[in-house]
Amino acid sequence: MVLEKAILATITTNANKVTAGASIFICDDKEEMEKVAANLEAILDGISHALSDELYIIVKH
Amino acid sequence: MNEYTYPILFGVTIGTFARMIMLKTDYRQYPTYLHGKIIHLALGFIAAGLGSVAVPAIMEKEFTAITFLTIAASQFREVRNMERNTLSEMDSYELVPRGNTYIEGIAVAFESRNYLVIFTSLLTTMAYLVWNIYLALVVTVICIYVLRKYMSGSTLGDIVSVEEAEVSFDGAGLYVDNIYIMNIGLPIRQKEIMKYGMGFVLTPKNFDVRSTIANLGQRQAILHDVSVSLGVIRDSGTPALVPLIKRDLDDGRIGVFVLPQDKDAKKAIKVIRSVPVLENAIRMPSESKAQNK
Structure with a gap:
């Protein structure tokens, strides 16, 4: 089976919102979260999507 | 001889x-x-x-x-x-x-x-x-x-009307007119998209056309032709900057989101109107027997 989409990383400011799965990056505030997400987007060649204000995921399309 | x-x-x-x-x-x-x-x-x-x-x-x-x-x-x-x-x-x-x-x-x-x-x-x-x-x-x-x-063959201008539409964000959701395109999380990307992006809405002129422009291959052809003719603001490693077309499920209109280097709406409309209608995308539900009875 070929996976067309996959969550490559999860970035959050609220550690309670996520458990295991893709790599999780826990940040102190929204600003740091956005920086990390922007970097990861470029590194992983995926798009960062906002699920809520405190939860971003990087998805490979 | x-x-x-x-x-x-x-x-x-x-x-x-x-x-x-x-x-x-x-x-x-x-x-x-x-x-x-x-x-x-x-x-x-x-x-x-x-x-x-x-x-x-x-x-x-x-x-x-x-x-x-x-x-x-x-x-x-x-x-x-x-x-x-x-x-x-x-x-x-x-x-x-x-x-x-x-x-x-x-x-x-x-x-x-x-x-x-x-x-x-x-x-x-x-x-x-x-x-x-x-x-x-x-x-x-x-x-x-x-x-x-x-x-x-025929071109898109024959079968749809093309209008420029506003690109906007509702939270993380990117919209062209009222058609949802995709989720863009990062505020920096959202700014880039607001700066470079352009939106167009293609309204089908009749029922047959709805299925033709819904065809994914036809939509990709539109994006390709616009990107070739007007340039595209995109690179490997910036996957968020991607031209996309999504469909309004209610009335069959499609929302075209592009990132042209030449932000000339008139030219873009002309380019979209002259995209060839792909033979393999043409559908004619009105010719089916079920419709005629």
Whole structure:
């Protein structure tokens, strides 16, 4: 089976919102979260999507 | 030299010439260089030869000779494969790919043009042999007129109306008019998209068109043509900057989101209107029996 989409990383400011799965990056505030997400987007060649204000995921399309 | 030499030469010349006028380089940029063109001119020459000798073969009662036309058919099917393979290989390196539907359409056109050359040569040689060179020239002009007129299909401008629409964000959701395009999380990306992005809404003119423009291959063709004609703000490593088309499920309109380097709305509308309607995308639900009863 070929996976067309996959969550490559999860970035959050609220550690309670996520458990295991893709790599999780826990940040102190929204600003740091956005920086990390922007970097990861470029590194992983995926798009960062906002699920809520405190939860971003990087998805490979 | 015999009585067939001049008619055959005439037919071959006209056939090759016909292939030449069907081989234009436009924004699709293929084939551009001489090598690519030579391949098609050479195949056109072969096709013209086959078409031309068919008539003398019948006149000499060499009916079995006609079977070589079947070899021609398989030969030119190979042309279609060649085009499909080359274009598909190259497609993965395009910033905005053509998509398989578009490629298939191009490949079919390349194959059929060789058959058109065969017919042209056949008709002109026949006219030369049956009547004379002057009537053969008249037949040539008619053939070339028909080729030019029916060579191109319809364009999107015939089937949809195109309007510019506002690009906006609702939270992380990117919208063109009221059509949802995608989720963009990062505020920096959102700013880039607001800066570079443009939106257009294509409204189908009738029910048949709804399914045609819903076709994913047709949508990809629109994105490719706009990106080729107006440039695209995109690079490997910036996957968030991606032109996309989504559909309004309620009324079949499609929202086109593009990132052109030349942000000229009038030009963009013109480009979208002149995107070819892909043969493989055309659907005609109104022709189905269920509709007519």
